Each structure stands twice: as structure tokens, then as C-alpha cells.
Amino acid sequence: MEITSGHNPRVKQAVRLRERRERNKSDLFLIEGYRELLRASEGGWDIETLFISPSLFLGVNEQHLIDRMATKGAHVLTCSTHVFKKMSYRDRPDGLLAIAPQKHLSLENICYRVPALFIVAESIEKPGNLGTILRSADGVGVDAVIVCDRCTDIHNPNVVRASVGTLFTVPVIEAKGEQTLQWLKEHQATILAATPEAENVYTAADMTGSLAIAVGTEQIGLSPFWMEQADLRVRIPMRGAADSLNVATATTLLLYEALRQRGVS
Numbered sequence: 001m002e003i004t005s006g007h008n009p010r011v012k013q014a015v016r017l018r019e020r021r022e023r024n025k026s027d028l029f030l031i032e033g034y035r036e037l038l039r040a041s042e043g044g045w046d047i048e049t050l051f052i053s054p055s056l057f058l059g060v061n062e063q064h065l066i067d068r069m070a071t072k073g074a075h076v077l078t079c080s081t082h083v084f085k086k087m088s089y090r091d092r093p094d095g096l097l098a099i100a101p102q103k104h105l106s107l108e109n110i111c112y113r114v115p116a117l118f119i120v121a122e123s124i125e126k127p128g129n130l131g132t133i134l135r136s137a138d139g140v141g142v143d144a145v146i147v148c149d150r151c152t153d154i155h156n157p158n159v160v161r162a163s164v165g166t167l168f169t170v171p172v173i174e175a176k177g178e179q180t181l182q183w184l185k186e187h188q189a190t191i192l193a194a195t196p197e198a199e200n201v202y203t204a205a206d207m208t209g210s211l212a213i214a215v216g217t218e219q220i221g222l223s224p225f226w227m228e229q230a231d232l233r234v235r236i237p238m239r240g241a242a243d244s245l246n247v248a249t250a251t252t253l254l255l256y257e258a259l260r261q262r263g264v265s
Contacts, residue, residue: 003051003079006086010049010077014087014099020153023102029155031165032090032097034058038065039165040100047074049099053084056095065096074098089157102155105173107183112143112210116189117258119145119251120180120214122226127152129218131162132248138166140255141264145170148177151217177225184212193222193230194250196243202234207258215251 003011016022017030028048031040040047047069052062070076079087087097112118119137124130130152137145147154154174160167175183184191189210194202214230216222221244227233236250244250 001078003077003083006083008083010051011079011083011087014049014051014097017099018089018157020156023153023155027102028099029102029160030089030097030157031100031160032088032093032157033161033165034062034065034094034096036160036165036168037069037096037098040098040168041065041068041072043168045100045103045168047072047098047100050074050076051079051084051087051097052076053079053081053093053095055081056084056093058094062096069098090161105171107146107173107175107179110144110171110173112187114210115208115262116143116187116210117141117255118143118184118189118212119255120148120184120191120212120226121145121251122148122177122214122216122222123151124215124247125151125218127156127158128162129246129248130154131159131164131167133215133251134159134163134166134170134172136248136252136255137170138163140259142170142255144173146173146175146180146212148175148180150174177223181226181229190231191226191229192232192234192254193227194234194236194254195221195227196235196238198233198235200232200234202236202254202257205232205234207254207261211258213251213254213258215247215254218247 189212193214214226
């Protein structure tokens with residue numbers, strides 16, 4: 001039967017999950033969109049409830065994904081367009097939205113290659129920036145993104161959206177700064193920090209060994225804790241009025257320089 005009322009308890013639950021308080025309380029979160037759900041499914045994420053609204057589908061592959069998730073235990077509920085839009089957090093929803101359990105990984109869960117490549121994202125405030133960092137991390141093949149002293153909830157719907165589902169393809173760990181620093185030192189990773197005050201341009205730094213690229217808040221950058229612990233300090237040349245780049249843009253530049261130096265094409 002099609003859900004046509006916004007007062008349906010499942011619909012109300014989905015709407016509440018837009019709020020961080022409800023996500024923390026329930027340990028659930030929202031995944032919306034075909035690409036995002038496809039990557040979640042391919043990454044082995046469990047789906048508890050899948051809401052669909054066929055009138056909003058954009059392609060012809062949705063049914064295959066729905067069947068795949070149903071086979072793996074997802075409870076599929078069909079909704080009217082009006083009800084689906086009530087749950088959606090997108091301007092142009094595509095008719096697929098799910099409720100899924102959160103995953104909480106620790107540093108001990110990290111499996112990495114040698115030389116390893118990590119991102120340490122300290123206190124990133126904007127969900128869109130964290131999502132973009134995850135997208136770049138996926139593009140480069142980063143071994144893990146370690147979110148330290150978080151400001152943004154990694155299960156925020158806008159992180160999922162900005163990452164285009166790469167939240168489900170890159171190991172994301174939440175940890176304290178001191179704990180992360182100790183783990184990186186134990187695993188012999190060089191810590192690189194970008195700062196406008198650095199003498200060396202980032203392309204001059206040796207990024208071929210095991211490396212942790214540390215990036216900080218949008219407003220003030222890395223804290224003194226990480227800046228003082230960095231083995232390498234580099235700058236990104238700025239020739240205009242601004243003295244720094246958006247944190248996601250800067251992270252992307254540093255990641256692809258590391259990839260270039262490793263001879264990966």
C-alpha cells in the first residue's frame with residue numbers, strides 16, 4: 001500500500017532524522033539519492049527502511065537497486081510524491097531515500113597499504129566541505145579519513161550528499177587528536193600541514209612515503225597542536241587578495257600532488 005499521509009510513524013521518523021539530536025539518539029541516519037544508495041549497497045551497508053516514489057525516478061535502473069536492497073533485508077515502502085517530498089532534504093528528489101544504521105569505526109579498524117595515505121580532518125565545521133573532502137579522498141584512493149575533534153556529524157545528510165556516496169567507499173574514523181597523533185607515529189606516517197606561513201611550496205615536499213595530510217577548520221585552519229606536531233609544513237601559492245583556499249579545495253590539491261609524486265596515473 002502507498003503511504004499518503006505525512007503522519008505515518010515511519011515518515012515522521014525520517015523527518016526527525018534530519019536533526020543531529022535524533023541521529024545521535026537513534027544511531028540511524030538518512031541516505032538519499034540513487035548514486036548514494038548504490039554506493040552504500042556496494043559498500044555492504046545495511047538498509048533498514050527504503051522509501052520509494054516511482055513518479056520521481058530519473059532513470060530505469062532504480063528497480064534493480066530496490067530489488068537488491070529488498071533481498072538484503074530492507075523494508076521497502078512506497079510513498080506518494082507529496083509524502084516523499086516531505087521527507088526529502090533535496091530541491092529535486094529522485095524518489096529514493098533510506099534509513100540506515102550508523103557505522104562507527106576506530107583507528108584499529110584501519111587497513112592500509114604501504115606507503116599509506118591518510119587525511120586528518122580537524123574540527124571541520126561545514127558538512128559540504130567534509131563531503132567534498134571524502135569525494136576527493138575516494139578519487140585518490142586514500143586509506144582512511146580520520147575526523148578529529150569533530151564539529152560536523154559525519155552522518156549529516158549534507159555530508160552524504162556532498163560526498164556523492166563516497167562516505168560509503170572510504171573508511172571514515174572519528175578519534176581524538178592525541179589518540180590519532182599517537183597512532184600515526186606508531187605507524188610511521190609523516191604528518192604534513194599546510195599553512196600560509198610555511199617557507200616551502202607544497203610541490204617541493206616529499207609525499208612519496210606514508211603520509212597524513214592534516215587540514216583544519218575553515219576559519220582558522222589547523223590548531224597549534226597539529227601545527228606543532230607536523231613533520232612537514234607547506235604552503236599553497238596565493239597570488240590574489242585571499243591568503244588561503246577553501247579547506248576542501250586545499251585538501252584536494254595536496255592529495256593529487258601526493259598521487260602525482262607516487263607515479264599513479
